[in-house]
Amino acid sequence: MIEIERKFLVKNDAWRKDATSSTEILQGYFDLASSGSLRVRIIGDSANLNIKGKAEGIARKEFEYPIPVEEAKELLALFCKDRTIAKTRYFVPSAEGLVWEIDEYHGPFEGHYTAELEIPAQDFAFLRPDWLGEEKSNDHRFANAALAYAQTWPSR
Numbered sequence: 001m002i003e004i005e006r007k008f009l010v011k012n013d014a015w016r017k018d019a020t021s022s023t024e025i026l027q028g029y030f031d032l033a034s035s036g037s038l039r040v041r042i043i044g045d046s047a048n049l050n051i052k053g054k055a056e057g058i059a060r061k062e063f064e065y066p067i068p069v070e071e072a073k074e075l076l077a078l079f080c081k082d083r084t085i086a087k088t089r090y091f092v093p094s095a096e097g098l099v100w101e102i103d104e105y106h107g108p109f110e111g112h113y114t115a116e117l118e119i120p121a122q123d124f125a126f127l128r129p130d131w132l133g134e135e136k137s138n139d140h141r142f143a144n145a146a147l148a149y150a151q152t153w154p155s156r
Helices: 014-016 069-080 144-150
Strands: 001-009 021-029 036-043 046-053 059-067 084-093 100-106 111-116 132-136
Touching: 014 084, 021 069, 021 144, 036 059, 036 069, 036 144, 046 069, 059 069, 084 144
Parallel strands: none
Antiparallel strands: 001 059, 001 111, 001 132, 021 036, 021 084, 036 046, 046 059, 084 100, 100 111
């Protein structure tokens, strides 16, 4: 499967009134070469293993497999160590019938937010909500894997 995703910073909290739901996420990254990322993620009461290839612009190969939550916890503890991210993800419908995913980061990233929109094609046009900030789709310092390794928010 190919994932095509645009990523932005968030300017303000105006999106909150349109959020339809949210979920807690804890994810960790295995120590791999720069060919992609291997992530274990706990989302609410489910878990998965996710493999992402190296980004080519805003697109990349992605594979995802469900795993038991207890195994995910063990993988996080054994292999991901300090390369973890905790966040609350909010879901906000877009004007085009897609869904914005707004991530509110916790821990060392407290107070920071990103918005992602998974789109069907790289040239897909969409309306930009007023709360949407600077685009970071091609700034790989804002990828969750990069944040997990750095444990600090990138300076602009």
